[in-house]
Amino acid sequence: MLNSRLMPLIRKEFIHIRRDPRSLLILFLMPVLMMFIFGYAIDMDLKHIRIGVCDLSRTPASRDLIETLNASPYFDIVARYSDPRKTEGLFTQRIARAAIIIPADFARRLAGSPESPIGVIADGTDANSATLVQNYLENVFVSQSLKQSSSGNGMPIRVKARMLYNPDMVSAHFVVPGIVALLLIMIGALLTSVTIAREKETGTMEQILVSPIKPYEVVLGKAVPYLILAFFIAVFILIFGHIWFEVPMLGSWSTLLIFCVFYVFTALAIGMLISTLVATQQVAMMLSLVGTLLPSVMLSGFVFPVASMPLPLQVVSKIIPATHFLVIIRGIMLKGNGPMELWPSFLAMTGVGVFFISLAVKRFRMKLK
Amino acid sequence: MTNSNALPSSSSHAVTVRNLSRQFGDFVAVDNVSFDVSQGEIFGFLGANGAGKTTTIRMLTGLLQPSSGEGSVGGWDINREYEKIKTRIGYMSQRFSLYDDLKVRENLFFFGGIYGLSRPQIIERIAELDISLNLSQMENRKTVSLPLGFKQRLALACAILHKPPILFLDEPTGGVDPIARRYFWDLISTLADGGTTVFVTTHYMDEAEYCHRLSIMYKGRIVEMDSPAAIKKKYQMTSIQDIFIHLVDR
Incomplete structure (x- = not known):
């Protein structure tokens, strides 16, 4: 038996998820809604x-x-x-x-x-x-x-630009993978931070902390169930974007999904870290939304290219997981990239995740304060 | 009366505390407290809200690091060996911290599980506890819908599934009706008779009578400590409540 104390934690978390079908429905419907809003509203091609x-x-x-x-x-x-x-x-x-x-x-x-x-x-x-x-x-x-x-003399040079990877310059092909990155980081952080904050509010966290359970077990017990849940959401919105917005898939699904797991892990790590900073569900929710959406929209290259940012902001963008995942997801879906081309982004992204989670575990020591 | 260092530290003591203090910024929540609790004793911590009872319990259960002072629980040092202490104690917080969306049975399996009990072991323990706690009648009800007295017994069951030799109860009867409280104290007495050391805080003065020994806390200090009978004799008063008010007022 790998760890007999970890299983009850994981099992309990799945009961929570099952007993709350309304939240589950929101978790799957909210991405669809956001895809519609962003997918149609952000049309970066100026016409007329x-x-x-x-x-x-x-x-x-x-x-x-x-x-x-x-x-x-x-x-x-x-x-x-x-x-x-x-x-x-x-x-x-x-x-x-x-x-x-x-x-x-x-x-x-x-x-x-x-x-x-x-x-x-x-x-x-x-x-x-x-x-x-x-x-x-x-x-x-x-x-x-x-x-x-x-029409006169001379040899005019004709410039003919050809767009690679997104030949029709369809904004949705560029935007939808970005939304996937945005949604996953937000949902991942929100799920974990709120569920841990809830246990703090109801006092059950204290009850867990007086038991012989280790800090890493508490963290894993939260991470594993929500990693699985968030992964299903990821698969769902990817398929939705692929079918509805016809975002091409030039690379391999399995590569993308494996990278997705690590991205979701990074999102959970942020949620864990947030949960160590707050005492209530409401603050956890606010912090998760602002802390993930704002940097991911503004600084990740979702809308504004990182290369055109001032240097200090370029440095900041490197610790935003979405920056790296955007390179990965756009690379795989639109360019057909594989692990060989994407490993630097993958390492950077996972590194950020490991950094956040180790910070969270450290703050999550058994001693409360 | 603050206890001196001269108290004998015997191995038969389940809990030993010497000059324990805890500060939060400028506020001294627990101020130089010393006491011993013998094995099988019901040791009551009496005091108003904010007297430092919960802070003391949190230091003894490894939830909070003491600012200064020493102590041991079940023979393990509270400053260094709190991980070991955790296997020896049961803890019931003042809010009956259970999972509301879990069924009675699921709560029991969860708390048994995190103490490393196997499913057959938990089933066996539930059957044992059911004799006195009557949990099986509502086994499949969600915890949120339970009457408060029942929730309290469930929280107790969750805290003693792993048969801890030392039990910490932090205001275990808050908000519960008198009959349920009476019933609960009978359970506590039975546990103590079986050799379990019970460390309990309360601000219900009538409950003080159930304790073998009392320690009255006021503003972070222990102002009186003895058996209820001895305390009453000392102050020539018939109710602990009067003595408490007398001690706090002076």
Whole structure:
């Protein structure tokens, strides 16, 4: 017999789970709800951006450019005007998010210098969109100017970008694995911290602590059942994301699921650590939500790429388990990566988990204070 | 009257405490307390809420590290060998800490299990205890739906499944009706007659009469300690309650 005292702990925990079907239902339904909200709401492709055009040139070249813009799915021309001073009005009245001013000497400059001959003014209050608008417009201009100049002499270089791994640039393929990472860390931490806090509230933890049970046994007795439960939730939301949002699966399911187990373990470790800091279920819940969701959304690369963060935040992002799991899950699902490519992320992630759990066990010493 | 170091430390003592103190910041919860509890004795800790009874119990059961002082429980040192102490004691906290969503039977199996008892051993013990505790009638009821007196007996059963030679009861009768309390004390007496040392705290003065020896605690100190009869004789009063008020008021 491996450990006769551990089994009663694990068995008891499963009875708790079984006796509370409502919480169990929430645990499986909440991820579905969140997937819908995030999966549809976070559409990072800007389309139908409203722009205003001020054409001072009125040449075939400028009309050609405007036609190109209008034909693209990214822009809707909502205003055509001839007085550049009206531009600001477009923004203050929120008619358009960007404006294009084509100067009177547009055709001449187009033929002459390679410098962008056009004024682009974007609404900076929404910095993200503004940058994207500018990038899109620049692309359009570059191809436009190449088209114009290629009609003459010279050898225009045609830049043709091809997106690997997410060829259609579907946001959901990028976002859904991120949500899986988010949900698992949140649920894992929440489950463990709340169940331990509950035992502190009702005094049963004290009753356990006066028994000859060892601290690591108490921790394991909590970890094993919730590891199993959280793993089932992981499988459920992965399959859901794969089927509903059609996120491709280029790598192997078994590799992903094995990595998932370690990620869930890391989540539980955070929950354990939180439970050693708090006395009530409510505080445990708050701390678990804020402590996992906030860093995982902001700093893990879920939305904002880690590489574009300031250095101190990049360092912080390394101790956030979701940072590493995002590399793993996106790597496996979208790129078909295997353990050979992912082991550094795997080691970092598991290392963070081991660090948290050893901190928790240390704080969880038999002596209360 | 605080006891001196001169008390004899005999091996027949189940619990020995010398100059035990515990501070929480500036607050002295237990202040230089010394006493001995003999084997098979019912030793009562009497005091108002916040007198330091629970803190003392927590130090003796290995839940709390003493700030200073020494002691032993079942022959093991409370500062160093608390892991060994845990195998020798039963503990029932003032809140009857049981799992509400577990059935009576499941609670018994859980607490038996964490003390390392096998399932056949637990079944045997439940049958033994059932004679006096009458648990089997509600074996399959969820704990949450039990009457308080029954919960109290279940908590006691959980604490003594592994036959601990020393039993710590922290206000075991709080909120329970007088008949259930009476019944509970009969059980405690039976246990003590069988050789179990019972260390019990209470703030019900009438319960003091059930104890072989009493120690009255006030603001972290032991202000009186003797048998109920001797204490009454000393102060020429007929009720422990009057003596307690007299001691606390002065």
